[in-house]
Amino acid sequence: MDFLNAFVALANYVLVPGIAYGSQLALGALGVTLVYGILRFSNFAHGDTMALGAMSAVLITWGFQAIGLHLWVLPTALLALPFAILLTIGLLLGTDRVVYRFYREKKAKPVIFVIVSLGVTFIYNGITRFIIGSDDKNFLDGERFIISARTFKKMTGLEEGLAIKTTQGLTVITAIIVVAVLFWFLNKTRSGKSMRAYSDNEDLALLSGINPERVVMITWIIVACLATTAGVLYGLDKSFKPFTYFQLLLPIFASAIVGGLGNPVGAIAGGFVIAFSEVTITYAWKKVLGYMMPAGMEPDGLVQLLSTDYKFAVSFVILLIVLLFKPTGLFKGQSV
């Protein structure tokens, strides 16, 4: 039995990737949950908003790289992020003006909004593919690892290595900063408070003189920041491929619903619940168990509960369980 090595192996394959993936999902779910809280519909276009935002960042990064602009050991994409966010804000505000506002004024049913957002999804997806193509795109540069497996082994003398990629560290730090700023904004500023009031009770908020169009505009701006950041971080950490963002929609929605739709704290918790369930269930536990079990009792198989091809199934099953037993989510979200 070798707990130290077991723990390091666990950290390397489960904890670190899980935390990074969880932060990405949490950022995505925050965007979905905000749109839900303020505009009161499930925004199917969120995944492709992330894709479009990430695509702008990719293109700007390439531009910076071409003129020799680098960010020391960090990925150049960080430098491109603010510009990409500005583009995405423009895109979302434009979409709201052209598409969603009409239905808002008509007070259309939420399900109409959902269908409309599906239409928007495909237009966004089309634009992304039209501009950048549908293949894998690499825009990562700078130092690859904060600590590589080999250095770690040399430092500690352990058999197992622990590698932390720069992108993973960056994801977590960025996510913490973004979430901190978001909560400060929602809880301390006048605009944030008006957003929460509007989300809680629309009529009451209107009576107290809150301008709904302003609330909606601020929401879209925040959503653009969240979606672009999440999209860029995911693209840096995994790889940028337009269609993966549509598939991310399911885990993102599952995170938002597990936490309670419309509840920002829930979205973050939900993101980590989904990410860790996905990683632990699709991870082959052979190595960790090999260290943990007494000699001679090591498992023969991979001890992988589900193959990684079924990672969607994990978020889906969690979603079903939550819908069956606690439809409002772990933290109380809006139900009806």
Added chain:
Amino acid sequence: MNETLRNTALFAIIAALIVYTGFAQSWNAALLIISMGLISSIMALGVNLQWGFAGLFNVGIMGFVALGGLAAVLIGMPATEGAWSAGGWGILGALLLGAGTVIAAVQVMKRMAKGWRRTVVVLVVLIGGFFLFRAVFDPSVAAVEAVNPAHTGYLGGLGLPVIIAWPVGGLFAAGAAWVIGKTALGLRSDYLAIATLGIAEIIIAVLKNEDWLSRGVKNVIGIPRPVPYEIDLQNNPGFVERAAGFGFDPVEGSTLWVKFLYIVLFAAVLLLLLWMSQRALNSPWGRMLRAIRDNEVAAEAMGKDVTARHLQVFILGSAICGIAGAMMTTLDSQLTPGSYQPLRFTFLIWVMVIVGGSGNNFGAVLGGFLMWYLWVMVEPMGLWLMNMITYGMNDGYWLKDHLIESAAHMRLMTMGAVLLLVLRFSPRGLIPEK
């Protein structure tokens, strides 16, 4: 212009478009558009039942269609020799074990009093059952997949006439719809959308990865047909003579005849389903559904069981999509799990229903044909457009290459734009609900 005349004119326009394709391109292309148009119309009928009648938003049409395709394989293909004895029964036993585990867990949930004891017992049953399932399942799967992996490596089917697969495909889809409907209906409307989105992804993942069931991405090819093969017709002197009588050479005559037979079969199914849908629309049941759709609270106050009716209509609509899926796989004679894209199988059908006129069965059929025609034509049109735009540019200029290469992605944008424009400016569609 009165209504009947207007609707007839709309259908006549589509007929004219298809006939034009026949003259301009080839009759084979035209007949193919008709047969896929028929299948699309059936899918649109199913979605119209859910959305037009009951206001349910199903984003998982792709999954139900794929389940129908699976039925075509499981019914139509011959059983793989040796696969059942190698591990088929083991897989079946494992699946029964899995089902037993779920039933046991549900029973424990029902019988025991609430508390930590119940949670522990349920978890033990589920986890124990899962490992038991894997212990039986994995070796059997490995054994089945080892049977001649280059050609089979899966269980095969029952070897029955493939037409039987059509209703069976409907049953498969109905089963999946029941599970989804039972959990997600009765909650807020978006939940159904998200749950169906999920089930579709999972069904496709299962088809892609469970090689013992569907050969995964290796595809099942050569599913037996309900109609004769072209080569047999060409070797049949009687047929060749008849074809010559109509002025066709044997090859063209046989391909057209086979497509025509398919069209007759598909049209029969479409007419049957259309007749049933019309009857349902005008029955007390249809009126009740519309009443629920327009005002759930009022309908509930009148004593209607909203959730039960929604479940019913959701299952029926999904079953129709399953039937259409089985028919499509029959037409293709192959199941290619990699080709199921949400754009093609979920979104396109939605556009059909909304463009045609949600709530109107004839609208769904019209939309099915019209959008399928556009779907086939958008790509060449996009390419033509890009060629026009880049006409003045030099060959080899990066923008020209890029634009021409990207023409293939025009479909996404066109379909999205069509949906948004119709929803905004003509939300009732071409043939509005009465």
